[in-house]
Amino acid sequence: MKFFRIEYTVRPDVNLDELKGAIGEFVAEISALHPENRYTSFQHLKDPRRFVHVGEIVEDVVPTLQAAPFFKRFRTYLRERCAVGPESLELNQVASTR
Numbered sequence: 615m616k617f618f619r620i621e622y623t624v625r626p627d628v629n630l631d632e633l634k635g636a637i638g639e640f641v642a643e644i645s646a647l648h649p650e651n652r653y654t655s656f657q658h659l660k661d662p663r664r665f666v667h668v669g670e671i672v673e674d675v676v677p678t679l680q681a682a683p684f685f686k687r688f689r690t691y692l693r694e695r696c697a698v699g700p701e702s703l704e705l706n707q708v709a710s711t712r
Contacts, residue, residue: 615650616673616676616704617706618667618671619667619702619705620669620702621699622692622698622699622700622701623696623699624695625695625696626663636688637655637667640684641655643682643684643685644671647682648671651669651670651671651675652671654667654668
């Protein structure tokens with residue numbers, strides 16, 4: 615598995631309901647790519663324009679994911695709406711309840 619964290623803040627003019635719909639579609643596509651992929655998006659409670667995504671992606675699927683049209687489309691969509699980021703960080707797992 616590859617582990618990722620993506621964090622960003624969207625501009626004040628971005629429609630949050632539209633953004634959350636796009637995030638939901640993106641997450642569904644990641645799930646459909648491989649049954650063991652796990653991907654979760656969080657919205658900060660105190661700053662609703664700030665989001666964090668945490669992904670656990672099957673390592674063999676990463677190149678396919680990054681080349682997929684839905685991935686490229688969402689990446690472009692997101693970058694056009696960000697005030698800060700998106701910042702992506704690859705992580706090493708230390709411990710888990712799974």
